[in-house]
Amino acid sequence: MKSTSRGHAMFAVGRLFRAFAMAGLIIASTMMARAADVSAAMMEAIDSGGAPAERSISIISPGVYKAVVTQRTGGGISQLFDLQNDPQAKQNLAFADRGLLEIGWHGAQYKVAASTQPAYDGCADWPSSGHNDLKATGDLQVIEQSPARIRVRVKSEFVWWSKQVHTDFTVSGIYTFYPAGRIISQVTVQNNGEKPFHWSSEYGPHLMISSAQTANPSGEPMGFGTPAHPEWKGADKAEELTMAYPTSAAVKAGLMITIPAEQQALFTRHMRHGPAGQLGWDRAGYGSNGIVMDKGYQSTWACMIQLGAAGSSLLPEFKAPADGLGVAADYRKPARITGAEVVTDDPGDFNKDGFNESEGCYVLKGPGPLSFAFAGNEGSAGLAPVFKIKGWTGEAPKVMSVNGKDMLAAAAVVDGSLLIELLGSIGADRVEVKVGK
Numbered sequence: 001m002k003s004t005s006r007g008h009a010m011f012a013v014g015r016l017f018r019a020f021a022m023a024g025l026i027i028a029s030t031m032m033a034r035a036a037d038v039s040a041a042m043m044e045a046i047d048s049g050g051a052p053a054e055r056s057i058s059i060i061s062p063g064v065y066k067a068v069v070t071q072r073t074g075g076g077i078s079q080l081f082d083l084q085n086d087p088q089a090k091q092n093l094a095f096a097d098r099g100l101l102e103i104g105w106h107g108a109q110y111k112v113a114a115s116t117q118p119a120y121d122g123c124a125d126w127p128s129s130g131h132n133d134l135k136a137t138g139d140l141q142v143i144e145q146s147p148a149r150i151r152v153r154v155k156s157e158f159v160w161w162s163k164q165v166h167t168d169f170t171v172s173g174i175y176t177f178y179p180a181g182r183i184i185s186q187v188t189v190q191n192n193g194e195k196p197f198h199w200s201s202e203y204g205p206h207l208m209i210s211s212a213q214t215a216n217p218s219g220e221p222m223g224f225g226t227p228a229h230p231e232w233k234g235a236d237k238a239e240e241l242t243m244a245y246p247t248s249a250a251v252k253a254g255l256m257i258t259i260p261a262e263q264q265a266l267f268t269r270h271m272r273h274g275p276a277g278q279l280g281w282d283r284a285g286y287g288s289n290g291i292v293m294d295k296g297y298q299s300t301w302a303c304m305i306q307l308g309a310a311g312s313s314l315l316p317e318f319k320a321p322a323d324g325l326g327v328a329a330d331y332r333k334p335a336r337i338t339g340a341e342v343v344t345d346d347p348g349d350f351n352k353d354g355f356n357e358s359e360g361c362y363v364l365k366g367p368g369p370l371s372f373a374f375a376g377n378e379g380s381a382g383l384a385p386v387f388k389i390k391g392w393t394g395e396a397p398k399v400m401s402v403n404g405k406d407m408l409a410a411a412a413v414v415d416g417s418l419l420i421e422l423l424g425s426i427g428a429d430r431v432e433v434k435v436g437k
């Protein structure tokens with residue numbers, strides 16, 4: 001296994017555990033016990049309940065991040081906090097009025113001035129605060145909850161410029177939140193309304209972040225870039241990722257978004273609104289070329305958002321778009337697994353290769369214990385891979401063995417499947433993995 005600068009991430013996860021480790025209060029024999037405690041405390045979902053306007057679901061990975069999904073926006077991720085650098089959760093990285101993952105606004109036939117038409121097709125927003133005003137808040141449901149991950153399903157309709165509801169033009173999403181700062185979203189867009197919708201280049205998955213007003217009053221706190229265009233000059237052709245990275249000392253976190261490589265047939269280009277400093281927000285990510293959604297249109301796709309944080313023993317630091325290339329490769333060019341049964345028909349695995357893009361996990365089968373070889377593609381970071389092992393009959397292990405060394409994991413058995421996320425980075429080299437004893 002290639003040693004990395006984050007090698008010590010193997011055991012040190014979470015503030016509590018790091019504090020113990022640094023204080024030298026634990027020795028090897030008790031390390032696993034402490035690791036188990038930390039693992040058991042991983043991932044919590046808190047449903048506030050209440051009326052649609054007030055209802056939210058908070059997802060917390062202790063010491064790593066907190067996200068809040070709100071019904072008033074139609075199911076947007078209205079808040080995201082880097083708990084490594086902002087333990088009091090005061091600096092919201094997402095733009096609260098909409099959501100961290102935004103998928104469109106302007107249509108192709110955009111016009112506002114002197115328009116007398118009540119609702120031509122020129123705008124479709126999701127999420128947005130307009131959903132609450134229009135009582136198009138939709139539905140939120142926690143569909144899975146364990147120490148390994150939390151899944152939240154949201155359903156709503158697009159709205160027009162936050163002023164009218166696009167009846168039967170629906171969006172539904174399933175967010176899968178993992179302990180290591182990763183949010184996988186599966187999105188389904190469907191038009192059962194009578195009118196076609198003509199999109200501008202804005203249709204696609206975007207990061208929507210807060211800007212000057214909340215993070216750094218003196219200027220733009222985060223820039224947007226891509227690997228080929230680090231400061232967003234051009235960037236018309238879709239690349240590996242879009243990143244929001246800190247441009248002031250006030251921000252220690254970065255965010256990146258990527259899509260499965262095959263989806264670049266749909267999302268062929270990048271999109272950025274800008275400028276950040278003027279508006280209090282900015283949004284950028286993948287766009288498209290004039291997609292028309294006729295009556296009956298339906299499309300399901302997925303994307304990955306990864307948080308980076310300075311000073312984290314688990315997460316990478318994102319200072320420039322190129323810092324996300326390894327993590328993007330993890331999602332876009334999954335590793336090859338040999339020596340175990342790979343499941344290629346899991347719902348959400350778009351290209352049936354055994355890596356489920358909609359859940360961000362490898363899918364295997366076996367009652368356990370399981371041993372297999374895991375070989376990343378060139379350039380992969382091997383950051384916190386996730387495995388779903390169907391037919392598992394044992395307990396959820398607290399560690400995984402990688403080349404004979406135990407590494408901390410977050411795991412749970414859910415509906416007969418073991419879900420297990422390795423809490424560390426293993427790089428791109430081939431490693432031998434053992435799950436269960």
Ligand SMILES: [Ca+2]
Pocket residue numbers: 349350351352353354355356357
């Ligand atoms: Ca796949």
